[in-house]
Amino acid sequence: xxxxxxxxxxxxxxxxxxxxxxxxxxxxxxxxxxxxxxxxxxxxxxxxxxxxxxxxxxxxxxxxxxxxxxxxxxxxxxxxxxxxxxxxxxxxxxxxxxxxxxxxxxxxxxxxxxxxxxxxxxxxxxxxxxxxxxxxxxxxxxxxxxxxxxxxxxxxxxxxxxxxxxxxxxxxxxxxxxxxxxxxxxxxxxxxxxxxxxxxxxxxxxxxxxxxxxxxxxxxxxxx
Amino acid sequence: xxxxxxxxxxxxxxxxxxxxxxxxxxxxxxxxxxxxxxxxxxxxxxxxxxxxxxxxxxxxxxxxxxxxxxxxxxxxxxxxxxxxxxxxxxxxxxxxxxxxxxxxxxxxxxxxxxxxxxxxxxxxxxxxxxxxxxxxxxxxxxxxxxxxxxxxxxxxxxxxxxxxxxxxxxxxxxxxxxxxxxxxxxxxxxxxxxxxxxxxxxxxxxxxxxxxxxxxxxxxxxxxxxxxxxxxxxxxxxxxxxxxxxxxxxxxxxxxxxxxxxxxxxxxxxxxxxxxxxxxxxxxxxxxxxxxxxxxxxxxxxxxxxxxxxxxxxxxxxxxxxxxxxxxxxxxxxxxxxxxxxxxxxxxxxxxxxxxxxxxxxxxxxxxxxxxxxxxxxxxxxxxxxxxxxxxxxxxxxxxxxxxxxxxxxxxxxxxxxxxxxxxxxxxxxxxxxxxxxxxxxxxxxxxxxxxxxxxxxxxxxxxxxxxxxxxxxxxxxxxxxxxxxxxxxxxxxxxxxxxxxxxxxxxxxxxxxxxxxxxxxxxxxxxxxxxxxxxxxxxxxxxxxxxxxxxxxxxxxxxxxxxxxxxxxxxxxxxxxxxxxxxxxxxxxxxxxxxxxxxxxxxxxxxxxxxxxxxxxxxxxxxxxxxxxxxxxxxxxxxxxxxxxxxxxxxxxxxxxxxxxxxxxxxxxxxxxxxxxxxxxxxxxxxxxxxxxxxxxxx
Numbered sequence: 050x051x052x053x054x055x056x057x058x059x060x061x062x063x064x065x066x067x068x069x070x071x072x073x074x075x076x077x078x079x080x081x082x083x084x085x086x087x088x089x090x091x092x093x094x095x096x097x098x099x100x101x102x103x104x105x106x107x108x109x110x111x112x113x114x115x116x117x118x119x120x121x122x123x124x125x126x127x128x129x130x131x132x133x134x135x136x137x138x139x140x141x142x143x144x145x146x147x148x149x150x151x152x153x154x155x156x157x158x159x160x161x162x163x164x165x166x167x168x169x170x171x172x173x174x175x176x177x178x179x180x181x182x183x184x185x186x187x188x189x190x191x192x193x194x195x196x197x198x199x200x201x202x203x204x205x206x207x208x209x210x211x212x213x214x215x216x217x218x219x220x221x222x223x224x225x226x227x228x229x230x231x232x233x234x235x236x237x238x239x240x241x242x243x244x245x246x247x248x249x250x251x252x253x254x255x256x257x258x259x260x261x262x263x264x265x266x267x268x269x270x271x272x273x
Numbered sequence: 274x275x276x277x278x279x280x281x282x283x284x285x286x287x288x289x290x291x292x293x294x295x296x297x298x299x300x301x302x303x304x305x306x307x308x309x310x311x312x313x314x315x316x317x318x319x320x321x322x323x324x325x326x327x328x329x330x331x332x333x334x335x336x337x338x339x340x341x342x343x344x345x346x347x348x349x350x351x352x353x354x355x356x357x358x359x360x361x362x363x364x365x366x367x368x369x370x371x372x373x374x375x376x377x378x379x380x381x382x383x384x385x386x387x388x389x390x391x392x393x394x395x396x397x398x399x400x401x402x403x404x405x406x407x408x409x410x411x412x413x414x415x416x417x418x419x420x421x422x423x424x425x426x427x428x429x430x431x432x433x434x435x436x437x438x439x440x441x442x443x444x445x446x447x448x449x450x451x452x453x454x455x456x457x458x459x460x461x462x463x464x465x466x467x468x469x470x471x472x473x474x475x476x477x478x479x480x481x482x483x484x485x486x487x488x489x490x491x492x493x494x495x496x497x498x499x500x501x502x503x504x505x506x507x508x509x510x511x512x513x514x515x516x517x518x519x520x521x522x523x524x525x526x527x528x529x530x531x532x533x534x535x536x537x538x539x540x541x542x543x544x545x546x547x548x549x550x551x552x553x554x555x556x557x558x559x560x561x562x563x564x565x566x567x568x569x570x571x572x573x574x575x576x577x578x579x580x581x582x583x584x585x586x587x588x589x590x591x592x593x594x595x596x597x598x599x600x601x602x603x604x605x606x607x608x609x610x611x612x613x614x615x616x617x618x619x620x621x622x623x624x625x626x627x628x629x630x631x632x633x634x635x636x637x638x639x640x641x642x643x644x645x646x647x648x649x650x651x652x653x654x655x656x657x658x659x660x661x662x663x664x665x666x667x668x669x670x671x672x673x674x675x676x677x678x679x680x681x682x683x684x685x686x687x688x689x690x691x692x693x694x695x696x697x698x699x700x701x702x703x704x705x706x707x708x709x710x711x712x713x714x715x716x717x718x719x720x721x722x723x724x725x726x727x728x729x730x731x732x733x734x735x736x737x738x739x740x741x742x743x744x745x746x747x748x749x750x751x752x753x754x755x756x757x758x759x760x761x762x763x764x765x766x767x768x769x770x771x772x773x774x775x776x777x778x779x780x781x782x783x784x785x786x787x788x789x790x791x792x793x794x795x796x797x798x799x800x801x802x803x804x805x806x807x808x809x810x811x812x813x814x815x816x817x818x819x820x821x822x823x824x825x826x827x828x829x830x831x832x833x834x835x836x837x838x839x840x841x842x843x844x845x846x847x848x849x850x851x852x853x854x855x856x857x858x859x860x861x862x863x864x865x866x867x868x869x870x871x872x873x874x875x876x877x878x879x880x881x882x883x884x885x886x887x888x889x890x891x892x893x894x895x896x897x898x899x900x901x902x903x904x905x906x907x908x909x910x911x912x913x914x915x916x917x918x919x920x921x922x923x924x925x926x927x928x929x930x931x932x933x934x935x936x937x938x939x940x941x942x943x944x945x946x947x948x949x950x951x952x953x954x955x956x957x958x959x960x961x962x963x964x965x966x967x968x969x970x971x972x973x
Contacts, residue, residue, distance in 0.1 A: 260686055
């Protein structure tokens with residue numbers, strides 16, 4: 050599989066994603082947004098960063114770019130697409146996933162290790178885990194609070210589209226373990242179909258053994 | 274401020290005529306204290322700056338050292354952004370980050386880590402907290418957006434900084450020999466190309482603003498001298514710089530910092546012993562009707578000046594366009610003078626070497642600082658422990674570093690909160706880690722500038738040692754007050770001597786740095802502040818960390834110390850004392866201890882002394898029970914020592930040739946229990962966390 054890691058101006062986790070995927074044996078390369086996606090693209094990562102400086106609203110500018118139209122078309126064809134952090138914000142802005150990620154309850158940027166509980170282990174992103182597994186994966190965002198209206202949230206839960214919820218080390222979803230005030234402590238969701246997903250925590254920062262945390266390998270392993 | 278009389282005479286003699294207004298402004302900025310180190314130059318020869326590892330020493334934008342056993346080079350540089358951060362803490366600090374990152378780019382390197390040493394007035398002062406909040410947010414917003422992790426640093430509070438905080442920023446970059454670039458212009462006929470932001474009227478006279486005391490109305494009057502940062506453009510510039518290097522299009526490079534285009538371009542050609550002919554009208558501008566002096570000296574951010582072969586100019590323009598960056602060919606390298614033309618007229622025509630190196634050094638009178646008397650307080654043990662553990666200067670910095678993306682880049686193996694940061698050198702593919710420590714303690718240098726600065730070197734080396742790393746090179750940011758005051762200059766002079774001797778003692782070359790004087794305001798001068806950033810390496814990843822395991826013996830490598838001068842203990846409880854003499858021999862011993870298989874945890878002694886070291890090692894699941902011979906032993910901050918939890922204290926004691934004192938043992942109850950003279954005080958992990966949470970509590 051050849052995974053395109055889309056780089057916008059202001060993306061900054063693109064190299065990290067390529068390195069993590071390479072560690073898992075996945076052929077991946079950075080694709081500059083303006084060049085479009087390579088013809089042999091059969092997987093897409095929209096990485097973290099600050100596309101267009103996030104000067105309008107996080108992800109809003111990138112969501113309107115031609116390359117995202119290409120990503121949308123590939124997703125419709127069944128190509129796996131993962132948006133991480135700013136990539137998740139872009140995914141929601143582009144309608145690839147429901148809801149929106151907005152300013153943390155703390156109103157500050159937060160870089161820390163958090164725990165995630167696997168809510169649905171039947172997607173490509175979570176097939177390596179069991180439902181209820183607790184993963185330790187870092188977050189680093191100022192706008193990671195998942196917001197969605199009540200009806201849409203009810204649908205999301207009913208359709209089993211919540212991938213991860215923030216939890217404590219014992220797997221309990223508590224207010225104290227929710228780092229940003231996300232609705233339902235949601236950390237990641239799938240789009241209309243299972244092969245499209247967005248998440249705020251960074252699996253590429255929990256993949257390389259040298260960094261001492263490898264719980265994210267199963268997520269990026271979906272591209273293997 | 275304008276060009277002084279004696280400088281004007283010197284300029285007239287060099288040019289053989291009166292300077293034009295643009296020349297006078299250029300000389301004023303380039304010959305300022307900030308750019309020309311006039312009061313400090315004579316002191317800087319005290320530093321040893323060479324070693325086998327050094328590839329590029331002092332004088333370029335950043336220094337370059339080889340990582341032993343690999344084909345990788347690291348760059349390291351440090352910069353102050355002190356006055357701007359007082360006037361506008363958010364933008365002042367943000368542009369400090371931007372500037373040091375561009376210093377890294379101009380060596381051909383990719384930035385991989387930032388460290389910030391921040392100094393504010395008393396934490397109880399509301400304005401100090403406002404400045405802290407703004408500075409941290411500025412660093413966070415800029416550093417996070419450009420994708421360079423902020424992995425190390427320090428936050429200090431001391432009353433000398435009330436009217437003049439310090440923001441010292443260091444950056445480490447990664448480069449290989451074939452991509453290394455320097456600032457020196459190489460060949461006449463090559464083009465000078467400006468890439469990046471358009472030039473506006475921002476930051477006018479920033480270099481001279483940094484070279485005088487802050488006035489009481491500085492927050493309003495000097496705001497135009499503060500630049501405004503645009504991290505999005507900086508990130509594009511980082512990527513464009515990489516692409517230019519990938520395509521081998523850069524002959525020489527310098528970022529535009531102090532004194533703007535005039536500073537960067539004249540220094541490039543001066544270093545190459547060449548000249549330039551520059552057409553100021555060609556500079557891409559974002560404000561109408563700028564005059565020659567404004568174009569020449571504006572400190573608009575996110576701009577780089579490249580020397581480019583004529584045949585490559587179109588390719589450079591193409592790269593700039595790809596990244597939505599402005600690009601203008603502003604002139605060319607010549608064999609003559611440094612010449613600038615504007616609107617068809619010659620506005621500058623001076624030898625580049627006179628501009629860059631012609632400023633005379635100033636000999637300042639100095640008074641030798643006196644050692645303080647000994648007058649120690651006599652508090653109860655529990656009172657002393659609570660006072661020191663809850664002091665802002667020993668508080669947890671988590672509130673600060675949580676706002677920094679310290680993991681972007683996927684290299685961070687040792688995170689903020691540990692003694693030193695560790696960054697995986699993936700490129701070496703052999704487990705090598707680059708280590709970084711940065712900071713200084715103004716309490717130490719305020720007490721005794723020489724001994725305090727010496728100890729700063731030992732302390733940073735001990736931080737690396739506790740991470741199992743060896744130092745490679747250091748850069749310093751020497752901050753002082755108004756050098757025209759003999760007491761201030763005497764303290765500065767002693768600080769420089771102490772730092773130079775300390776760096777010699779830890780066997781570490783000082784390969785670059787920055788001097789910031791006139792850190793003086795209506796509330797008085799700052800303490801001499803020798804921020805040191807030390808980069809080191811370790812050839813394997815695993816490091817023990819500072820958290821107790823709970824099942825070993827606790828020993829103090831380096832033995833007990835007695836001097837309390839400069840300590841948080843005296844700051845909190847009153848009194849005076851001499852600063853303890855730091856022993857650099859402890860550094861190697863701590864590294865040896867940190868890398869032994871039977872070592873479970875290591876944490877060095879610094880701010881707050883042994884008491885704080887132990888408190889920081891306690892976790893909810895692991896505690897420490899220790900006996901200490903007296904309050905001085907518990908609170909002396911003498912560096913070059915570390916607490917080690919070990920499974921084999923006898924073997925450790927036998928292996929080291931410095932004193933190794935048995936303190937007690939680690940426990941599994943998450944409690945710190947300290948016995949001094951038959952009196953025992955116990956604090957649990959929750960109480961310790963509460964004591965140490967003062968910054969988060971007051972600022973959230």
